[in-house]
Amino acid sequence: MSLPSPSPRRKPLHERTIQLRSYVREDGLYDLEAELLDTKAYDFTRRQGVHKAGQPVHHMHVRVTFDTSFTIVDAVACYDAAPYGDQCMSIAPAYADLVGMNLLRGFRQRVKERFGRTAGCIHMSELAAVLPTAAVQTMAGQEGGEARRASETRPFHLDGCHALRVDGPVVAREYPRWYVTPQQPQAAGGATCGTELDEVIPSSSSDS
Structure with a gap:
């Protein structure tokens, strides 16, 4: 069911797209990849010149590898676009500190504590925050329904x-x-x- 149509006329301003994909690996671990893309529906002026409508304002990725207990054993983050270029992108290596966190045990709070304010990127941390429920969906079909019910x-x-x-x-x-x-x-x-x-x-x- 779609949202009801709004009554006043309107024009688009901003679009954020978040995509997630998960994979089972041949070593028995799982990869979960998340991508965030922000675009504007209009041209605007920046110090570097005019930023055209549709061009990425933010475009970032994070991948975590986790085991059957939902503990992260590897993590990597990277950027394709960020408003302040290298100053934004330089924080990417810090997200290796996701390793050791458990996706189902206080994960979002630990992300806030580790990457809050100047210790992280607010958009990358927002992207990391969507990982837990996607991890649950990743594992939901890995055991038969009857086995889960009889557990x-x-x-x-x-x-x-x-x-x-x-x-x-x-x-x-x-x-x-x-x-x-x-x-x-x-x-x-x-x-x-x-x-x-x-x-x-x-x-x-x-x-x-």
């Missing part, structure tokens, strides 16, 4: 979004082992119906 370990993505809440119909149908009966409103006498607190499975450790 003794609760799937990490449960309670990670509205559709996959543990007391919802999707979990009841797809992951009945981990389904929790919804709590009912508290009765007038103070008794609580439904699941006891100690039956509720803690939230997963996936990144927010």
Whole structure:
């Protein structure tokens, strides 16, 4: 379903495109590549001259290699275009410090801490921030559905979004082992119906 058409007339100004691709490697690791491209819909003047509509303002890439635990074992970043040229691009090697971070365990907060303000590039860090959910999608099809449902370990993505809440119909149908009966409103006498607190499975450790 598309967005409804706006009522006032308008003209385009800015377009940002983010693309992600993932790969399984022959060594058993996974590569996740992300690309960010910013363009303007109009010409504007810069110190170096006129920047034409459609020419990249920002164009950057980051690739992380991670294992089955979602831990990053290799990382590289590079630029094709940046507003301040080499002054922007010189920060690219710093993003090798993504190595050792886990994509599902506080990843975005660690990126903010390591690459905040002058220690990083805000656009490269924004690009890195989209990696966790793409990593989850990368791994989602690597095991059979029945194997996931029969696993003794609760799937990490449960309670990670509205559709996959543990007391919802999707979990009841797809992951009945981990389904929790919804709590009912508290009765007038103070008794609580439904699941006891100690039956509720803690939230997963996936990144927010």
